[in-house]
Amino acid sequence: MxxxxxxxxxxxxxxxxxxxxxxxxxxxxxxxxxxxxxxxxxxxxxxxxxxxxxxxxxxxxxxxxxxxxxxxxxxxxxxxxxxxxxxxxxxxxxxxxxxxxxxxxxxxxxxxxxxxxxxxxxxxxxxxxxxxxxxxxxxxxxxxxxxxxxxxxxxxxxxxxxxxxxxxxxxxxxxxxxxxxxxxxxxxxxxxxxxxxxxxxxxxxxxxxxxxxxxxxxxxxxxxxxxxxxxxxxxxxxxxxxxxxxxxxxxxxxxxxxxxxxxxxxxxGIKTIHNKEKELRAYAYELLKKIEKVKLYGPDESKDSAMVISFNIEGMRCEDIAYKLDKNYDIMIRAGLHCAPLAHELIGTIKTGTARIGIGYFNTKEDIDKLYEALVEISNEA
Ligand SMILES: Cc1ncc(COP(=O)(O)O)c(C=O)c1O
Incomplete structure (x- = not known):
């Protein structure tokens, strides 16, 4: 799956x-x-x-x-x-x-x-x-x-x-x-x-x-x-x-x-959907923050935000992060400019792009735990 x-x-x-x-x-x-x-x-x-x-x-x-x-x-x-x-x-x-x-x-x-x-x-x-x-x-x-x-x-x-x-x-x-x-x-x-x-x-x-x-x-x-x-x-x-x-x-x-x-x-109920996704995003942001080589962009876990998190790993192309997650861990994320170059100009990633996770209503904390474990391993290879 x-x-x-x-x-x-x-x-x-x-x-x-x-x-x-x-x-x-x-x-x-x-x-x-x-x-x-x-x-x-x-x-x-x-x-x-x-x-x-x-x-x-x-x-x-x-x-x-x-x-x-x-x-x-x-x-x-x-x-x-x-x-x-x-x-x-x-x-x-x-x-x-x-x-x-x-x-x-x-x-x-x-x-x-x-x-x-x-x-x-x-x-x-x-x-x-x-x-x-x-x-x-x-x-x-x-x-x-x-x-x-x-x-x-x-x-x-x-x-x-x-x-x-x-x-x-x-x-x-x-x-x-x-x-x-x-x-x-x-x-x-x-x-x-x-x-x-x-x-x-x-x-x-x-x-x-x-x-x-x-x-x-x-x-x-x-x-x-x-x-x-x-x-x-x-x-x-x-x-x-x-x-x-x-x-x-x-x-x-x-x-x-x-x-x-x-x-x-x-x-x-929109509130239920929002709260569940918000909790998962905050959980993911906190975990990703613990990985030394990960650089996170956008509002931190304390802020209300849409359910995406952009990041990069020092020393690795974002496309390679997405490729390794898919190939070795069966985890699907997107990498690149996400059709929004202005936002990348803002955060200084217009040349590199970012890896981006997008959390949905049917994701679970276990999904995020597996992403975290995979990113720890991947960042050790960087
Ligand atoms: C903010 C924003 N606007 C527009 C679009 C375009 O959406 P669609 O491909 O469904 O037309 C997207 C999708 O990536 C988006 O995130």
């Missing part, structure tokens, strides 16, 4: 009911939604609508029609950024963003003439909200922040940034890839205008699911045009939600799995 500690990339295993829901949908239902009027099509419609409602409830968003399904958070963020930003707009972002945000913004800077400001942060990867406020100018249209760094785990002060964005009448978009399902995220309380989520990480759903949860009052243009199942004689994209942004046949088998995952999370 091996020990899977790459939950920052995708969660594994999934709750067994998730795979069952995908299988059951494909075998028992298997038809498209928003297209046919027959009974099975209504069942498919209901699965999709119920999943919108569950996402809406999870994030305390107030209009399920404005929950848009995409393939992943990458597609969702592309959709929002290209839908919102125009020439001369100014955007504020963190110094930790994943390449989905960073490459979209850099491309729009080059091709569309937008301007970008990065809010600075400390070595542990924490931003001060007042540093974000200081960057706002008359052209600022959007603040986009990752909720947690996927390299360091550091949590960003989204509630304070949301309050600032609201006060300055600037849109606020949060990338919740590393936190949705394991952290309490509330659009109303935290003044978030758009939440981008991915279904397959801590939401424990299938790959190929993700989306946007958009505040009722927020509206932007679609970047895709296509079939929506209704108003087909109209030559342009319809302007009502979700069809305005959602085109083509949905991944309903995936959405059925996501629905089941959301029900599982609702049942377990």
């Amino acid at each position: 091996g020990i899977y500690l790459d939950n920052g990339a995708t969660s594994y295993p999934k709750p067994s009911q998730v795979a069952k829901a995908v299988f059951d949908f494909m075998v028992d239902i298997g038809v498209s939604s928003g297209r046919g009027g027959y009974k099975k099509a209504m069942v498919a419609d209901k699965i999709v609508y119920d999943t919108r409602k569950l996402i809406s409830k999870l994030f305390n968003q107030n209009d399920p029609k404005k929950v848009i399904f995409t393939l992943n958070v990458t597609e969702a963020i592309n959709m929002a950024l290209y839908g919102i930003l125009e020439e001369n707009d100014h955007v504020i972002t963190s110094s930790l963003e994943h390449n989905v945000v960073w490459r979209c913004l850099k491309t729009m800077e080059r091709d569309k003439g937008i301007t970008i400001s990065n809010a600075s942060c400390d070595k542990d990867g924490t931003t001060k909200a007042e540093d974000v406020e200081a960057l706002i100018n008359k052209n600022t249209k959007l603040i986009i922040f990752t909720h947690a760094s996927n390299v360091l785990g550091s949590i960003q002060p989204i509630a304070q940034i949301g309050e600032i964005a609201k006060r300055h009448n600037v849109l606020f978009l949060v990338d919740t890839a590393q936190t949705a399902g394991a952290f309490d995220i509330d659009m109303q309380r935290d003044n978030i205008d758009i939440i981008a989520f991915t279904g397959h990480k801590s939401l424990m759903g299938p790959m190929g699911t993700g989306g946007l949860a958009i505040r009722e009052s927020v509206d932007f243009n679609p970047i895709k045009q296509g079939g929506t199942g209704g108003d087909s004689a109209y030559p342009y994209q319809v302007d009502y939600y979700p069809n305005k942004l959602e085109v083509g046949t949905l991944n309903i088998s995936g959405i059925a799995g996501l629905k089941s995952a959301l029900e599982y999370i609702d049942n377990e």
